[in-house]
Amino acid sequence: MSDSQPNGGPHVVLEASGLRPRSLAAGLAAAAVAVVAGLTIGPVDIAAHRVALQLLDGLPGLTIDSGLSDAHAAIVEQIRLPRVALGLLVGATLSVSGATYQGAFRNPLADPYLLGIAAGAGLGATIAITSNLGDGAGVFDAVPLAAFAGALISVTVSYVAGHLGGRSTASLILAGIAVASFLTACQTYVLQANSDAFRQIFAWILGRIATSGWSEPALMLPYFVVTVAVVLRYRRALDVLAVGDEEAAALGLEPRRIRLVVVLAASLGAAAAVSVSGLIGFVGIIVPHTVRLAFGSSNRLVLPLSVLFGGAFMVLADLAARTALAPAELPIGVVTAFLGAPFFVLVLRTSRREIW
Amino acid sequence: MTPAVRVQDLDVTLDGTHVLRGVDLAASTGEWVNIIGPNGAGKTTLLRALLGLVAFDGEIAIDGLSDRRRSARARKVAYVPQTPVIPPGMLVADYVLLGRTPHRGVFAAETANDRRIAAGVLSRLDLGGFGERTVQSLSGGERQRAVMARALAQQADVLLLDEPTTALDLGHQQDVLELIDALRRERGLTVIATLHDLTLAARYGDRIAILARGRVAETGPPADVLTVQNIAEHFGASVRIVDDPEGPVIVPTTAASAQNGDQP
Numbered sequence: 373m374s375d376s377q378p379n380g381g382p383h384v385v386l387e388a389s390g391l392r393p394r395s396l397a398a399g400l401a402a403a404a405v406a407v408v409a410g411l412t413i414g415p416v417d418i419a420a421h422r423v424a425l426q427l428l429d430g431l432p433g434l435t436i437d438s439g440l441s442d443a444h445a446a447i448v449e450q451i452r453l454p455r456v457a458l459g460l461l462v463g464a465t466l467s468v469s470g471a472t473y474q475g476a477f478r479n480p481l482a483d484p485y486l487l488g489i490a491a492g493a494g495l496g497a498t499i500a501i502t503s504n505l506g507d508g509a510g511v512f513d514a515v516p517l518a519a520f521a522g523a524l525i526s527v528t529v530s531y532v533a534g535h536l537g538g539r540s541t542a543s544l545i546l547a548g549i550a551v552a553s554f555l556t557a558c559q560t561y562v563l564q565a566n567s568d569a570f571r572q573i574f575a576w577i578l579g580r581i582a583t584s585g586w587s588e589p590a591l592m593l594p595y596f597v598v599t600v601a602v603v604l605r606y607r608r609a610l611d612v613l614a615v616g617d618e619e620a621a622a623l624g625l626e627p628r629r630i631r632l633v634v635v636l637a638a639s640l641g642a643a644a645a646v647s648v649s650g651l652i653g654f655v656g657i658i659v660p661h662t663v664r665l666a667f668g669s670s671n672r673l674v675l676p677l678s679v680l681f682g683g684a685f686m687v688l689a690d691l692a693a694r695t696a697l698a699p700a701e702l703p704i705g706v707v708t709a710f711l712g713a714p715f716f717v718l719v720l721r722t723s724r725r726e727i728w
Numbered sequence: 729m730t731p732a733v734r735v736q737d738l739d740v741t742l743d744g745t746h747v748l749r750g751v752d753l754a755a756s757t758g759e760w761v762n763i764i765g766p767n768g769a770g771k772t773t774l775l776r777a778l779l780g781l782v783a784f785d786g787e788i789a790i791d792g793l794s795d796r797r798r799s800a801r802a803r804k805v806a807y808v809p810q811t812p813v814i815p816p817g818m819l820v821a822d823y824v825l826l827g828r829t830p831h832r833g834v835f836a837a838e839t840a841n842d843r844r845i846a847a848g849v850l851s852r853l854d855l856g857g858f859g860e861r862t863v864q865s866l867s868g869g870e871r872q873r874a875v876m877a878r879a880l881a882q883q884a885d886v887l888l889l890d891e892p893t894t895a896l897d898l899g900h901q902q903d904v905l906e907l908i909d910a911l912r913r914e915r916g917l918t919v920i921a922t923l924h925d926l927t928l929a930a931r932y933g934d935r936i937a938i939l940a941r942g943r944v945a946e947t948g949p950p951a952d953v954l955t956v957q958n959i960a961e962h963f964g965a966s967v968r969i970v971d972d973p974e975g976p977v978i979v980p981t982t983a984a985s986a987q988n989g990d991q992p
Contacts, residue, residue, distance in 0.1 A: 480816075624802030
């Protein structure tokens, strides 16, 4: 019996799935390319090496002459860099939240908005805009705060209602659908009563990666850190949950507790992302699935790679949003779907991997 | 000798229905006990109670288990469900390594020892070259062996099998049961299995317990338990028992032959 031989051992070498150096390098390279593109391309093209020197100059203790004029240096440091940072944070958070939801609910169609985050945030933002509490710009404006509150309330209500309805993940998803429908109906009602605010609300719903200095990335950063830290810590547990609650429990886990923790962490990040950049759809679905198709289905690689590729995807989508019709900006939700959907279909057609 | 598993006066109520009532069952170390009974008798619920997956009244004692935590139980009791969930896209290697979860903890990576144990189990079950394939891509018989491999990787003393031969053809049914028997002998496993096929239940395993309407109706060696009367009473089935050197063979009879007085 081969497995009882302490020294001989079997001939088969068994390797668990995990983040290999090659896939990690691919993710880092994608993020780096996106960052360079995001910093150099725009109404003013700025050479990549000068951008690099300028960034090094910004590090404490280093003084380097990048050769950029003050105006160009300001474009890099004050305008593009915060925007790229926000794109990375929002894209990474939405993607890793989507991957988490898909794993926790064992459902390929799950995205971070599954439990009503979008509808809750939409209602919150609509109420804030129509009550003239704010105009949707700036971080400490009432709109993102109301959106954040609406998102968290809707997830909480969905979770409580879903667990009252039964123990299955299906009842939780159905509760999320019910909560989302109810809140969307409320939003439509508020909107009908205040049709003059329609354009402003519509713009918020389509999403944007807009920054005024560093306040948005700074606001987003702690949520990103918490979400990614919690979810990555649970990556192995999510792989066990893939065999269903009953078998996971027979393997010694507490599936409901694990699901509660990871879903709350993912929801917190998604709510923060929605409150700073509106409802950017599709990212939480296509990035994790693209990673699965390209690298494999284990959450040990899907979660970290979703962070890197999600960030890269959002920075590139934002680049397209601000350059395609320059000087006008396209809503980023339009770009993520317009570029993302065909790309995803292409990946789906060419990959030989079974992912779901 | 203390029994490996002892169930005393077990009561389980699910959604207001009394599924198990006063069930007593014991299995000693290295013994194979088959639980038979009609659909809805509570066989799966009994296994789930042993796994700690349902609330119960009464007592379940598993040898050497005092820690009430799930992970401690999972190091003692391994489970092969009737219809295992096949996780999409999961590689066989990762799937079998899931069996090491109760040993490594939720957050820790598997050790070289975990990988060695999983590799050993895979080659023992003739799945040595399958590690890089997905579980989805396996045939029915290979899948069943992969699920068995995961359970064996748990290195538990007690193996619970819920209808391990369902959905397998006769040859594969035999393969799986022979494999379980061989592993039981190699490792001193205590096996508790539910089976629908009464002839197979008689052939493999030391004792049979009939579970009917939530109670253990009969228990004992196959030849004592598998009688025409017991099967008629608890299964509502009309059968003949044919004696075979390897154990009783249960043959269904038709209504016509019963009328002709064609009784054993």
